[in-house]
Amino acid sequence: MKKIAIIGAGLTGLTTAFYLRKNNIDITLFESTQHIGGVIQTKEKDQFIWETGPSTGVLGKPEAMELFEDLEALDILETAPSLAGKRYIWKGKGLHPLPSGPISGLLTPLFSWKDKFGLLFEPFRPKAENPDENLSSFVRRRLGESVLQYAVDPFVSGVYAGSPDTIIPRYALPKLYNLEATYGSFLRGTYHKMKEPKTPRDLKATKKTFSAKGGLSRLIERLVAVIGEERIKTKCKDLVVMNEEKGFSVSSSAFEAEHFDEVIFTGSAKGILKTFPFLQNKGLEAISQIRYTAVAEVAVGFEKWEGFPLDGFGALIPSKEKRRILGILFMSSLFQNRAPKGGAMLSVFVGGERHPEYVSLSDDELKALVKEELIPILKIPNFNPAIFEISRHQEAIPQYDLLTPDRINAFKAAEENFPGLHLGGNGIGGIGMADRIKQGKELFLSIIS
Numbered sequence: 142m143k144k145i146a147i148i149g150a151g152l153t154g155l156t157t158a159f160y161l162r163k164n165n166i167d168i169t170l171f172e173s174t175q176h177i178g179g180v181i182q183t184k185e186k187d188q189f190i191w192e193t194g195p196s197t198g199v200l201g202k203p204e205a206m207e208l209f210e211d212l213e214a215l216d217i218l219e220t221a222p223s224l225a226g227k228r229y230i231w232k233g234k235g236l237h238p239l240p241s242g243p244i245s246g247l248l249t250p251l252f253s254w255k256d257k258f259g260l261l262f263e264p265f266r267p268k269a270e271n272p273d274e275n276l277s278s279f280v281r282r283r284l285g286e287s288v289l290q291y292a293v294d295p296f297v298s299g300v301y302a303g304s305p306d307t308i309i310p311r312y313a314l315p316k317l318y319n320l321e322a323t324y325g326s327f328l329r330g331t332y333h334k335m336k337e338p339k340t341p342r343d344l345k346a347t348k349k350t351f352s353a354k355g356g357l358s359r360l361i362e363r364l365v366a367v368i369g370e371e372r373i374k375t376k377c378k379d380l381v382v383m384n385e386e387k388g389f390s391v392s393s394s395a396f397e398a399e400h401f402d403e404v405i406f407t408g409s410a411k412g413i414l415k416t417f418p419f420l421q422n423k424g425l426e427a428i429s430q431i432r433y434t435a436v437a438e439v440a441v442g443f444e445k446w447e448g449f450p451l452d453g454f455g456a457l458i459p460s461k462e463k464r465r466i467l468g469i470l471f472m473s474s475l476f477q478n479r480a481p482k483g484g485a486m487l488s489v490f491v492g493g494e495r496h497p498e499y500v501s502l503s504d505d506e507l508k509a510l511v512k513e514e515l516i517p518i519l520k521i522p523n524f525n526p527a528i529f530e531i532s533r534h535q536e537a538i539p540q541y542d543l544l545t546p547d548r549i550n551a552f553k554a555a556e557e558n559f560p561g562l563h564l565g566g567n568g569i570g571g572i573g574m575a576d577r578i579k580q581g582k583e584l585f586l587s588i589i590s
C-alpha cells in the first residue's frame with residue numbers, strides 16, 4: 142500500500158487527507174505549528190463567537206458542498222440568509238448599498254451617469270489585446286472609472302486585501318476574464334452563462350455564503366475526526382523532504398526520517414524551496430517570489446447594538462475614500478449565535494496592500510484606529526465593546542499578480558521533474574475556501590489516479 146505524506150494541516154491539506162483516508166490510504170499529515178486548521182480558527186467568549194482567519198466562504202464550486210456531504214456534516218453547514226446579498230460601500234459621508242438590479246443601478250450615487258449609460262455600450266467595446274492586463278485597466282476599459290473605484294476596488298480590498306493595479310484577472314478572477322475572452326463582453330457572457338444548461342452537480346455551486354454552525358473550527362474538527370488525530374503530526378518545524386531513488390524521505394529536528402511514496406505540499410509557496418532542497422538551483426525561484434499582503438482582523442462584539450442597521454453582508458471602503466480600514470463584516474447578521482440577542486459581532490479588516498504598516502501597530506494604537514473609524518461609519522453612539530480582539534496575519538493573502546504565470550510554470554516543472562511530488566497551497570488555484578477544497582480534492586484525485 143502506498144504511503145503518502147501531506148504537508149500543511151490547513152483546509153487544503155485536511156481536505157486531501159480526508160478523501161485519502163476515506164479511501165483507506167495510509168497518510169501522515171505534517172504541520173509545523175501546534176494548531177490544526179491553518180488560518181482557520183474560531184474563538185468563543187461570553188456568548189460571542191468570532192473567527193480569527195477566514196469568516197465567510199462561498200459555495201461557488203460543487204466541491205465545497207460535496208465536502209460537507211461526503212463528510213456527513215450537512216448538520217453543521219450554515220448558509221447566510223438572503224440579506225447577505227446586500228453589500229454596503231462607503232462614499233462621502235455615508236454607506237450606500239451596491240446596486241443589485243437595473244433600477245438601483247440607475248439610482249445609485251456610487252457610479253457616474255457617464256458609466257451608468259456607458260453600460261449600454263459594453264457589449265460593443267473591443268476585447269483586450271494584452272491577456273495579462275491588470276484589473277484596473279480591464280474594468281476601466283469595459284465599465285468605467287466609477288465602477289472601478291466604487292465596486293471593484295473595494296471588492297479587491299475585501300477579498301485579496303490587494304490592489305486592482307497589481308491583480309491580474311486572468312489568474313485572480315478567471316471567470317470574469319473568460320466572459321470577455323470567450324464572449325467578448327461581460328453582459329453577453331453573463332447572459333450566455335445563465336442560459337447554459339446546468340448539471341445536477343453544477344447546481345451544488347449555489348454561490349451562497351457559508352460557514353459552519355458555531356464557526357469554521359467545527360468543520361476542521363469534523364475533518365480531523367475522520368482523518369484520525371494520531372495521523373496528524375504537529376509542531377514539525379524545519380521539515381525537510383529529500384528525494385530518493387523511489388519516493389521521498391521526510392524528516393525534521395523533532396523526528397527521524399520516514400519514507401513515503403508520494404508527498405503533497407499545501408503550505409505557503411514561500412516555504413517550498415526550503416522544505417524541498419532538491420528543488421533549489423533548478424530555475425524554480427518564481428515559486429518563492431510570491432507576494433502576500435498583511436492583514437489584521439479585529440473582532441468587535443457589542444452586547445447591545447444601537448448603531449447603523451446591520452441588514453447586510455458588511456461594508457467595504459474604496460481606497461479613494463482614504464479611510465484607514467478596508468471593510469467590516471456584519472458576522473452576527475450572517476450566522477446564528479455569534480453575539481447575544483440584541484447585540485452584534487463585527488469583523489473589521491485593516492492593512493492590506495493599502496496600509497501594511499497598520500498591521501504592526503501596537504494593540505492600543507490599532508484599537509484606537511478601529512474605534513475612530515467604526516464610530517462614524519456605523520454611527521455608534523456608545524462605543525463600549527465587550528469583545529475587542531486583534532488577530533494579525535503578516536502573510537495573509539497571496540497576490541495573483543504579474544509573477545503568477547512564472548509561478549504556475551515553476552510548480553508544473555517541479556512536479557514533472559519529480560514524479561510523486563504534488564505541489565498545492567493557496568499560491569496556486571485560488572484563495573477562497575471553495576478553491577482550497579477543490580484543490581484538496583484534486584490533490585487526492587492525482588494520488589489515486
Ligand SMILES: Cc1cc2nc3c(=O)[nH]c(=O)nc-3n(C[C@H](O)[C@H](O)[C@H](O)COP(=O)(O)OP(=O)(O)OC[C@H]3O[C@@H](n4cnc5c(N)ncnc54)[C@H](O)[C@@H]3O)c2cc1C
Pocket residue numbers: 148149150151152153154171172173174176178179180181193194195196197198199377380407408409412416436438534536537538566567571572573574575577
Ligand atoms: C485573515 C484572513 C481572512 C480570510 N478570509 C477569507 C474569507 O472570508 N473567505 C475565504 O474564502 N477565504 C478567506 N481567506 C483565505 C482562506 O482562508 C485561505 O486561502 C485558506 O484557508 C488557506 O487554506 P490552506 O490550507 O491552503 O492554507 P493555510 O490555512 O495557510 O494552511 C497551511 C498550513 O500549512 C502549514 N505549513 C506551511 N508550511 C509548512 C511546512 N514547510 N511544514 C509544515 N507545515 C507547513 C501552516 O502552518 C498551515 O497550518 C482569508 C485568509 C486570511 C489569512
